[in-house]
Structure formats: C-alpha cells, structure tokens
Amino acid sequence: MSPFTRVVTMATLTALSAALSLSAATPSSRPVPEDQAAPGPGRELFIAHCSSCHSMDYIRMHAPFGTRALWESSVAKMRNAFKAPVGDEDARAIVEYLSVAYGPESPAAKGPSSADDRQ
C-alpha cells in the first residue's frame, strides 16, 4: 500500500467530520430557506419576478462575471425561452439591479457563496 493512502484517508475523515457537523447544523427536515437577494434599487421587483421559478444562488454564481451584457442576455432568455411574464419596463429595471448588485465589482462577486448567504 502506498504511503499516500493513509494521508488521504486522514484528510478525508477530517473533512467528512466537519461536513457532518455542518449538516447537523442545517438539518434537512427544516424547510429550505430562501437566499437573500443583494440590496439595491429594484430588489423587490427582481424578487417578485424571478424567485417564483428559481433560487437566488443562480444569480450569485454569475456575479464574478456578471457584466451588463450577461444580465441582459440572461433576462432576455428568461423572457423569450422560458416565458417569464416580465414586461419591457420591469425587465430594464431588473437588468439595472442585477448589473449593480451582481456585477463583477459588487460585494456579491467577492464574498463566498455558502450557507451563510441564506437566512
């Protein structure tokens, strides 16, 4: 048996025990909470239109490269391909919100996306 087997096993056990205590802190029997949307103008409109179909972690995942062009094409895809009932005016406001609150320079792009995003 090669020496790295033992080392890897120890590392795995350490990681697993930490993982188990994490999951114990967030038991699956508890209803899954919603993510918090980042603060900013347009936040309520964004939540009203977008959160009925998907959680907010989709948004944060794209923040590190969340340029205005990306958010424009994402909102267009949600309207055109997935038929989200969002009017032109609301769509513009949502793109504006996302470009600021989830742009590459936003706090959302820098911070870790983990369980502490959710309330």
Place this chain on the structure above:
Amino acid sequence: MRPDNGQTPSDLGRRRVLTALAASGAWYAGLGGSVTAWAKAGADAAVGAARGALERLPGKWPLIRLTHRPPNYETPLEHLRSAITPNEAFFVRYHHAVIPEVDAAAFRLEVGGAGVTTPLSLGLAQLRSEFTTVAVTAVCQCSGNRRGLFRPRVAGLQWEHGAMGCAEWRGVRLADVLERAGLKASAVEVLFDAADAPPLEGTPDFIKSLPRAKALHPDTLLAFEMNGQPLPRLNGFPLRLVVPGWTATYWIKHLTRIEALETPDKGFWMASAYRMPRAAFPLVERFPSQEAGERAPVTEIAVNSLVTESASGGGRAPCALRGIAWDAGHGLDRVEVSLDGGRRWDAAQFGPDLGRYAFRTWEFSGSTLPPGRHEAWVRAANRIGQVQVPEAIPNPSGYQHNAWQRVVLEVPA
C-alpha cells in the same frame, strides 16, 4: 459575507473553509500531510467564491450546492476515486423546481405516438416481469460538467468536476419495449417526457428525443435500479432513461411517456438548447435529424480523465497520481502523464475494466522529483484516436470540457 445572521464567527470560518475545500478540490493530500493544490489552465481562485457549501439532501451524503431550487448539487471529488459512484454521492441536476414524487404502485409508462402500431401502458411490475432484465455500467455526465473552468467564463451552472458519476444501471432494453409497441419503419425519433413539470405554464417542459438508431441500441435502457437499489428519488425514481455513451441531458428521469415520432421534435430542449458548433467537435455518433447548419446537438461524452489523488513525493519517494478515465464507449487506449511540460509522456496503469461505458481507474508512479514546484499534465486517449485537448474548445454554452489537467506537485526542501 453577512454578519447579521446570528452565527458565530467560528461557524462562519468553518463553513468558509469547507466551501473552499469542496470548491478547490483540495481534498488531495500530499505525502507528509501537506495539501497539494490544483493548478488549472485558467485562474481558478475565483471559482470558490461562486459556489455553495456542502449540503445534505434527503438520501444523499453532503454534496456541493450550486443551486437549491431547482436542486443542482455536485459530487465532491473524494467520491470519484472509485469506478462506481455510490448512489448517496451521485450528483443531482434538475431544470425545473417541481420534483415529482412518483407512487411506484400507481406508476404507468405510456408508449405511443404516430410511429408505433400498438400503444402500450406498462406498470413497473410488468416491465420487470414481461421483458428481459439487463444491466450496463455507464457514466452519466452532464453536458456542462466543468463549465465553471472555462475561461473566458460561460453563463450557466458553474460545475467543476463532479457533475458526473458511474453506476450499474439495471432495467429493460428500450428496443424491446419499442418492438412490443410495433415501432414503424417511418419512426425517425423517439421522444421522452417525464413526471416533472415546469414552474410556469409557458415554460418549456423538459422533453428530449433520441434518433431511431440510438433508441434501438441494445445498451439503451429503461432503468429502475442503480447500483442494485431502486433509483434514488433525486436520480429519477422509479424509472429513467439510460443512454450509455451520451451525455446526461438525454437520460430523462421520472420517465412516464415515450412517443415515436415520424418527424423531428421541435421542442425547445431539442431545437434550441444543448447545442454546440458541430465543426469544433469530432463526433462519431451524431443526431442528423436534429442538426441545423453548424449547430448540432450535444451527443457523445468526450474522452476525458480526472486526477483524484496526488502525492508529490520527495526525498526518496517518487511522485504518484491516481484517477479515473472514460469516454463514449469507443474504448480507452491510454492515460498519459507528463512531468516536463509535455515533452515526454509516460503511461499510467489501468485498473479493472468494468465495461466500455464505465469509469476506469488508473494509477501513475513517476520519478522522484527535486524540491520545488512541479506540474503533472494528464491526458487520456481512446482507441479511435480521440485525445483530450490541451485547452477546452470554446463554445457558447460551455459543453464538453475535456482539457488536460495540470496538477501542481510541491516537493518540500
């Protein structure tokens, strides 16, 4: 970071470490307990910030959360060290948030459409008793696995390495069911619909089709078991399509309806989604009735490999790597490792062969490296001459990432 959620700083710190561990793949430990980090072609430091923590879903071990509604959860690297991925560790991927809870006793599979003579309605017990039961060991891999490693970044779920797994799937041949239904010569595609549902009335239901030849392939199954157990709910209970060699987009979960078509399916998930520039990807098994100009459907899984453990060695100990390799079923030929920037490539040793569609483990023992920072480059090739590419092939949706891995080996002084 949000300090106002009532958690102690130590809780937050621990979670952050876990997140970083899971996201960076730093489960790898080198000799002497020093953790070796990945070196990838792009700057991966930011990826960790974009991904979620480990989270335990019902019936699952802790998986890496990408999104929780719909649920998209990735298998941590440590569960990909073996050729078979445990059901509890298998990745979870849904397009729509409404996850069906199917009553197995009441379940019916409807088989119909213009391309059959005799529509069928089959219960699970009928499927088990009236058709030959077969098993195939095969990799189920999301088309967008490793999308999060593309540079420049591509929109979509930012998967790293774990949107895939390999299991023994047991069920009946789709060909046998289609034969019972009297598949006509005029049927060009076979369509698959499931018990899941889109969140809005206008949102396209997740429906896929297969070309006739792939539907009739003897390895294409309607599976009710995974690794000897009923399918987990989050992997498609009670019945899913298994399409060995093709990406997971075709492996419809919670399957309820099969329709033989005499004209190609025009639905969103076939006509628009899951497409890539055909010229950029050398495919053997194509989907001619769905090809439109240069945009072709994703079909086969690209030849690929993954390093799952590394040891840098040092002193008198040689460096070593372990991992898995796979392809679309054409047959793996070799896994090679270069320790000198690609001038010389040495072969790794394969582990047991579980079948042409399965993960195959491999192990590499290299030279003893002098102190310092080294890179091991890894690539797999198959028997029809396909080789992993030095850099991922850019495409708009970030599919088929099969670039060489570059693993950093730090040898202590």
